[in-house]
Every structure is written in C-alpha cells, then in structure tokens.
Amino acid sequence: MSGNSVPARFNVGDRVRVRDLPNLFYTRTQMYVRGATGVVAERTYEDLIPEDEAWNRDGAPREQFYIVRFRQKDLWSGYPFETDTLQTELPDRWLEPAGG
Amino acid sequence: MPTKEALDGYYAVGARLGPIKHEQNDWPYEITRAEFAAYMVPPHDVGGQPDAPVRYEEKQEELWELNTYVTCEVLGWRGIWNSEERRRLGNNDLGATLYYGFPYYGRWIWAAARMLIDKNHITLIELLEKVAEVKARQQKGAA
Numbered sequence: 001m002s003g004n005s006v007p008a009r010f011n012v013g014d015r016v017r018v019r020d021l022p023n024l025f026y027t028r029t030q031m032y033v034r035g036a037t038g039v040v041a042e043r044t045y046e047d048l049i050p051e052d053e054a055w056n057r058d059g060a061p062r063e064q065f066y067i068v069r070f071r072q073k074d075l076w077s078g079y080p081f082e083t084d085t086l087q088t089e090l091p092d093r094w095l096e097p098a099g100g
Numbered sequence: 101m102p103t104k105e106a107l108d109g110y111y112a113v114g115a116r117l118g119p120i121k122h123e124q125n126d127w128p129y130e131i132t133r134a135e136f137a138a139y140m141v142p143p144h145d146v147g148g149q150p151d152a153p154v155r156y157e158e159k160q161e162e163l164w165e166l167n168t169y170v171t172c173e174v175l176g177w178r179g180i181w182n183s184e185e186r187r188r189l190g191n192n193d194l195g196a197t198l199y200y201g202f203p204y205y206g207r208w209i210w211a212a213a214r215m216l217i218d219k220n221h222i223t224l225i226e227l228l229e230k231v232a233e234v235k236a237r238q239q240k241g242a243a
Contacts (some may be wrong), residue, residue: 053184
C-alpha cells in the first residue's frame, strides 16, 4: 500500500464524459460508455487504476473512483425508455469535464 | 500423440467456436482500421453484445471446481496475484475461443497456471511433466 494519490477532479453532480483511450490488452472501461456523457453519482474510494493493478503495480499512484450515472438512451441506439439509467464505476483519468 | 482424426476433431471444435461469419483471413499484409479496432477490443468486454438466452440451472459445484476456487484464493492470500490480474488473465488474456469455450472454473485454473509460469514460480516444462505424470497415474488406476 505505497504510492501517492492523484488529486480528485470531480464531485457528485458533475457532468463528465468518458474518454476513448485506445484498446490495448486490458480494460475495465466498457466500450458502450466510451465518449458518453453522464453525471457523477458518488465518489467511492481511491485505488490503483485497473491498468496498473492488472499487472500488480502496487506502488503506482492511486486515483479517485466515481460511480457515474448515464441515461440508457444515451448508450444504446433506439433505447425505448426515457428515464432508465445505468451506473458504472470509473477512475478519475478515464473522465473529462463535460460542462453544462 | 493425437491421431490424425483426433487432430481434425480439435480443429473442427475450434472452428465451431469462432465467429459465425467466416472469412479467409490468415496473416494478411494489411487490415482495415475497422478490423484493427474490432480485433483490439478485449474479449471480456461483452456488455451490449447480442446473445442467446441463458438457461438457469440449479447445480452444486463439483470437486474440481471447489479445488480450483481454493487454489486461486490461496494464491491471492499469499500475495502471488490480485483480483485484477485474475480478471486480466482469466477473462481476457486467454482469448475469445477459450473465453467462450471453457467452463467458468476452467478459465480460473488456466489463469492460475499461466500466472505461475509468467512469474517464474514454476516452469512450463515442469508443469507439462507434472500433468503427464498425473495423467499416467490416473490411467494406471483406471486400468
């Protein structure tokens, strides 16, 4: 449990967009949320990002994780219900401010 | 040594587990950007993909499944690997054919063996010799 932590950039209620980094070898950021805009529903904990933890890089900096809530109709073409949402958990660096 | 018929059988199973649309695609000199993007999607990122309904089944774990579970957990408690490495190896690094083709705990034990070799805890030839030894012992016991 060594390593520094990266300052958290987002708070509950912030609108965020998921970055579309390249696919190489491993990810926990689902394809269907790449580029989508959602709202931070909860700040959960600081942890290693999956890209480091998956290769056991225990000393790497820790980042804030967030539960981000998306509208289902923003994720799936032709999704029929207005109010349905989907939540998933993402680390700080996979998000960027979406404004609004 | 597998017979010619057994080998044909292995290849036939592999082909059956592949994508439904078959195209000749053996070491091409060039691929399109769209093909590259599709090939690079990690195999376990399956959310949103169409699939057949899953049949719900009441079933107890079998002994080999429990042994696999305990082996993998003990390797975790001893700090040999963590849960994210287990996901990377057992959901992703084994590739699409084994991801779809293996039973759930088959993927776990594949991952454990691969990790022990990757991290130099055992060598591949040690593992091959051990599996061959156990196989021979079991065949002798069955005879």
